[in-house]
Amino acid sequence: MISVIILGAGNVATHLFKAFKTSSEVSVIQWYNRNLDALRPFSNQVEITNDLNALKDADIYILAVSDDVIGELSSKLPFENKLVAHTSGSVSVYDLDKKHKRAVLYPLQTFSKDAKVDFANVPICIETIDKKSYPLLKQVAKSLGSPTKRVNSDQRRVLHLAAVFVNNFTNQLYRIGHEITEGEGAEFDMLKPLILETAKKVQDMSPFMAQTGPAKRNDKKTIKAHLKLLEKPQHQEIYKLLTDSIQNTHGRKKL
Amino acid sequence: MISVIILGAGNVATHLFKAFKTSSEVSVIQWYNRNLDALRPFSNQVEITNDLNALKDADIYILAVSDDVIGELSSKLPFENKLVAHTSGSVSVYDLDKKHKRAVLYPLQTFSKDAKVDFANVPICIETIDKKSYPLLKQVAKSLGSPTKRVNSDQRRVLHLAAVFVNNFTNQLYRIGHEITEGEGAEFDMLKPLILETAKKVQDMSPFMAQTGPAKRNDKKTIKAHLKLLEKPQHQEIYKLLTDSIQNTHGRKKL
Ligand SMILES: NC(=O)c1ccc[n+]([C@@H]2O[C@H](COP(=O)([O-])OP(=O)(O)OC[C@H]3O[C@@H](n4cnc5c(N)ncnc54)[C@H](OP(=O)(O)O)[C@@H]3O)[C@@H](O)[C@H]2O)c1
Numbered sequence: 001m002i003s004v005i006i007l008g009a010g011n012v013a014t015h016l017f018k019a020f021k022t023s024s025e026v027s028v029i030q031w032y033n034r035n036l037d038a039l040r041p042f043s044n045q046v047e048i049t050n051d052l053n054a055l056k057d058a059d060i061y062i063l064a065v066s067d068d069v070i071g072e073l074s075s076k077l078p079f080e081n082k083l084v085a086h087t088s089g090s091v092s093v094y095d096l097d098k099k100h101k102r103a104v105l106y107p108l109q110t111f112s113k114d115a116k117v118d119f120a121n122v123p124i125c126i127e128t129i130d131k132k133s134y135p136l137l138k139q140v141a142k143s144l145g146s147p148t149k150r151v152n153s154d155q156r157r158v159l160h161l162a163a164v165f166v167n168n169f170t171n172q173l174y175r176i177g178h179e180i181t182e183g184e185g186a187e188f189d190m191l192k193p194l195i196l197e198t199a200k201k202v203q204d205m206s207p208f209m210a211q212t213g214p215a216k217r218n219d220k221k222t223i224k225a226h227l228k229l230l231e232k233p234q235h236q237e238i239y240k241l242l243t244d245s246i247q248n249t250h251g252r253k254k255l
Numbered sequence: 256m257i258s259v260i261i262l263g264a265g266n267v268a269t270h271l272f273k274a275f276k277t278s279s280e281v282s283v284i285q286w287y288n289r290n291l292d293a294l295r296p297f298s299n300q301v302e303i304t305n306d307l308n309a310l311k312d313a314d315i316y317i318l319a320v321s322d323d324v325i326g327e328l329s330s331k332l333p334f335e336n337k338l339v340a341h342t343s344g345s346v347s348v349y350d351l352d353k354k355h356k357r358a359v360l361y362p363l364q365t366f367s368k369d370a371k372v373d374f375a376n377v378p379i380c381i382e383t384i385d386k387k388s389y390p391l392l393k394q395v396a397k398s399l400g401s402p403t404k405r406v407n408s409d410q411r412r413v414l415h416l417a418a419v420f421v422n423n424f425t426n427q428l429y430r431i432g433h434e435i436t437e438g439e440g441a442e443f444d445m446l447k448p449l450i451l452e453t454a455k456k457v458q459d460m461s462p463f464m465a466q467t468g469p470a471k472r473n474d475k476k477t478i479k480a481h482l483k484l485l486e487k488p489q490h491q492e493i494y495k496l497l498t499d500s501i502q503n504t505h506g507r508k509k510l
């Protein structure tokens with residue numbers, strides 16, 4: 001049994017705790033948060049604490065706390081030479097205090113407190129400094145049913161950046177779709193199957209091959225009509241910029 | 256049995272033909288294309304023709320041809336007062352020759368020749384000028400298992416515009432994710448579950464509620480680091496513009 005202590009009580013910490021509860025290889029022996037209230041609902045399932053000095057001995061300490069405080073919290077841990085992993089996409093492994101065996105366990109997925117998470121759909125990027133820690137973290141990730149990948153800090157940073165494009169920015173395009181349809185008495189609901197299909201298509205086809213539409217076809221008449229239809233200048237800017245981007249990718253002339 | 260004649264042999268026409276083959280309420284009695292070669296593979300399943308004067312009598316003529324030629328082809332049809340529907344998102348119902356009972360049957364989905372289509376995931380937007388044609392077209396769409404919606408030309412145009420955002424532009428964001436990961440030795444494959452989850456999330460949550468990430472949090476440090484990491488000026492522009500758009504939506508300060 002691998003013993004784990006989780007630090008933090010946010011989205012990632014909570015989903016990790018729940019997932020570890022179902023694992024037969026990993027046992028969460030203690031859960032820390034600076035504010036104990038967030039942990040109380042779980043106090044009958046695990047020992048909780050808000051005192052760093054009360055932390056027990058464990059195989060792995062997982063720091064699922066805000067990016068900005070990872071370094072500081074790792075320094076405050078009152079022990080050394082133990083395996084300490086953070087869960088951030090953008091923080092370097094070297095931000096952890098070097099008194100620890102430093103590592104990263106970055107779940108490349110979007111977590112919200114309410115939404116259920118199936119860890120089979122959560123690729124986990126692992127980085128370790130010492131070689132011995134790697135198989136242990138891999139076993140932990142595997143016990144959640146997650147695919148894993150060894151990813152260094154540079155690659156992880158790039159994956160996190162790409163995640164902003166395919167998750168946050170894509171979601172904002174959905175939002176714009178929502179605004180322009182509902183604004184005209186049409187229904188955003190009508191677009192939902194298309195949204196899903198667009199995401200499914202690139203599961204086994206490259207986005208390059210999957211592209212269609214007026215920008216790729218350089219259908220000037222439709223592009224012009226669309227720009228006229230858009231009421232907000234910023235939506236027009238986004239339309240122009242992404243049309244131009246598609247045309248650069250597919251070797252068409254600029255607008 | 257509702258008799259249908261399809262005109263055109265592209266993506267939409269071909270998927271419609273295949274779907275109608277499985278319908279017990281609709282029979283495709285003839286298939287027209289200006290170029291007969293595209294239809295030959297189906298010649299043992301349906302009567303094919305490239306001669307407009309050979310068109311039979313049918314309940315509905317579906318013009319699944321390029322947007323630019325819908326008006327012209329409808330004028331060339333050697334009959335009048337029959338129900339003629341086009342399948343375009345952006346062409347007005349009034350572009351059809353007024354000698355016909357004019358209508359639109361717009362499938363709000365992305366079709367490619369190879370990809371399989373389940374019409375249960377294809378909302379069909381119906382517009383008719385005369386009232387009597389509406390129930391007939393609705394029955395046709397229902398026989399494919401498709402959800403249907405009465406949508407006028409203005410709403411349809413807006414849905415088509417929104418479809419460009421959530422489909423073509425979103426796919427281009429996937430493409431950029433592909434470029435920046437593979438360019439740095441990371442794997443685009445790692446992002447696929449996130450892409451799917453992002454699309455699934457807005458099936459029962461508004462895109463407004465689903466938003467997360469550095470732009471929404473106004474995490475200036477991460478935004479700055481991401482802009483530095485992006486090599487192409489156009490990717491930086493897209494990053495800035497969509498970050499700004501998210502911040503406008505969520506009431507944060509500008510970059
Ligand atoms: N959310 C995602 O989708 C996602 C995905 C992959 C990776 N990550 C990474 O996972 C980590 C946690 O993210 P999250 O979304 O779970 O964050 P979150 O929900 O905002 O939770 C942040 C946690 O950090 C704690 N914290 C903040 N400041 C602290 C301090 N000074 N000392 C001690 N604890 C402090 C908070 O404690 P309180 O409860 O007392 O406020 C809270 O438990 C981050 O590194 C993030 O980049 C997040």
Ligand SMILES: NC(=O)c1ccc[n+]([C@@H]2O[C@H](COP(=O)([O-])OP(=O)(O)OC[C@H]3O[C@@H](n4cnc5c(N)ncnc54)[C@H](OP(=O)(O)O)[C@@H]3O)[C@@H](O)[C@H]2O)c1
Pocket residue numbers: 263264265266267268288289290293318319320321322324328342343344345361362363364365366367
């Ligand atoms: N593809 C989609 O995802 C999608 C989704 C919803 C709606 N639509 C709409 O459905 C319609 C058809 O789209 P599609 O994607 O199926 O197009 P497509 O694959 O490009 O096929 C176009 C068809 O139009 C025919 N055509 C072109 N010019 C013609 C002319 N002058 N006279 C007669 N026929 C002509 C072509 O004949 P040849 O075979 O001889 O070239 C071909 O059969 C369009 O209005 C489009 O906006 C498409």
